[in-house]
Amino acid sequence: AQKVTQAQTEISVVEKEDVTLDCVYETRDTTYYLFWYKQPPSGELVFLIRRNSFDEQNEISGRYSWNFQKSTSSFNFTITASQVVDSAVYFCALSPWVSGGSNYKLTFGKGTLLTVNP
Amino acid sequence: KAGVTQTPRYLIKTRGQQVTLSCSPISGHRSVSWYQQTPGQGLQFLFEYFSETQRNKGNFPGRFSGRQFSNSRSEMNVSTLELGDSALYLCASSLDGGLAKLFFGSGTQLSVL
Numbered sequence: 573a574q575k576v577t578q579a580q581t582e583i584s585v586v587e588k589e590d591v592t593l594d595c596v597y598e599t600r601d602t603t604y605y606l607f608w609y610k611q612p613p614s615g616e617l618v619f620l621i622r623r624n625s626f627d628e629q630n631e632i633s634g635r636y637s638w639n640f641q642k643s644t645s646s647f648n649f650t651i652t653a654s655q656v657v658d659s660a661v662y663f664c665a666l667s668p669w670v671s672g673g674s675n676y677k678l679t680f681g682k683g684t685l686l687t688v689n690p
Numbered sequence: 691k692a693g694v695t696q697t698p699r700y701l702i703k704t705r706g707q708q709v710t711l712s713c714s715p716i717s718g719h720r721s722v723s724w725y726q727q728t729p730g731q732g733l734q735f736l737f738e739y740f741s742e743t744q745r746n747k748g749n750f751p752g753r754f755s756g757r758q759f760s761n762s763r764s765e766m767n768v769s770t771l772e773l774g775d776s777a778l779y780l781c782a783s784s785l786d787g788g789l790a791k792l793f794f795g796s797g798t799q800l801s802v803l
Contacts, residue, residue, distance in 0.1 A: 609794075615778065616694075617794040663733065677746050678725075678792075680733035 574599045576666050578681035585654055586689050593649045593684045595664030601625075606640065606647045607665040607678065617663065623647065624669075654688045661685050692716065694783050694795035702801045708769040711798045715762050715783030722764040723792070724756060727778040736779075739764055740786070768800075776802045 575598040585591045597606065608620040621631065623640050631638045635652045651658055664681040695714040703709050715722050723738035723746075735748040739758035756766040762783075768775055778799050782792040 615780075615796040617780065617782070617792075619791050619793070622791065665733075677735050677738070677748070678733075679735070680725075682732045 574601075574604075574666050574668065574679040576664050576679055576681035578662075578664055578684050580684045581682070582685045582687070584687045584689065587656055588653050589688075590650060590652050591654050591686065591688075593651075593662050593664075593686065595647045595649065595681060597645050597647065597664070597666045599666060599668065601668045603669040605667045605669060607667070608638065608647075608649050609663045609665060609680075611661040611663065611683070613660070620649075620662075651686075654686075656688050656690055659686060659688045694781055694793050696779075696781050696795035696798050698798060699796065700799045700801075702803065703771050704803050705771055705773060707771050708767065709771060709800060711766045711768075711779055711781075711800070713764045713766070713781030713783075713795060715764070715781075716793055719783035719785055719793070720762055721784045721786055722758055722762060723782050723784075724764070724766050725780045725782065726750075727780060727797070728776070733780070736766070771802045773802050776800060 577596045579594055604625045606623045609617040610620055611617050621638055628640050628642055637650045639648045661683045663683045665678045667678050697712045721740045724736040725733050727733045736750055737744055737756050738746040742758045753769045758764045778797045780794050780797045782794045784792050
């Protein structure tokens, strides 16, 4: 069974602070994918990143960066110089990979509500 | 390019009734999946359709069903509604399922009284 744990339920920061959202996962699969999604107040989830289990390189995209560590089963997300527009619920998710056929069955964490105050 | 469209945006039903939710995927996307979001359980996978066939199913009772039409539009049906079915139902589309990027709609907020 898969499990994703986001221990931080809510985080509140002041604009321009850096903030890291934690994600720890459990899976028995050797091949899997990890995701981060953002859910603003409007409701729709917005894809941020996908990373496969073979790629442990950190990634940076603008103010966003991700730290994937297989040894600790963690996939943390850092926002540098946070802005008010970053306020949203952030979800970490995990999906197994199976050759052939559909392999899309995301298991989401409970989410972290990030509030960035001006 | 239009995004994923879900209708209606809000719905109020009473226990025992049934409900049908609609999802129009992004043009060209053949995979549609459905998720239920509640404060207690979070986001849970319901099922995924590809080319009118259900390929994947989550752990939900048979009261939850869906279908996909030849134009990739999908509907989700919940029969004999229970109070616990109150949730935000999100639809997501992708080009071919697999592990392609998912595009989500804004959801249908269902309240069961």
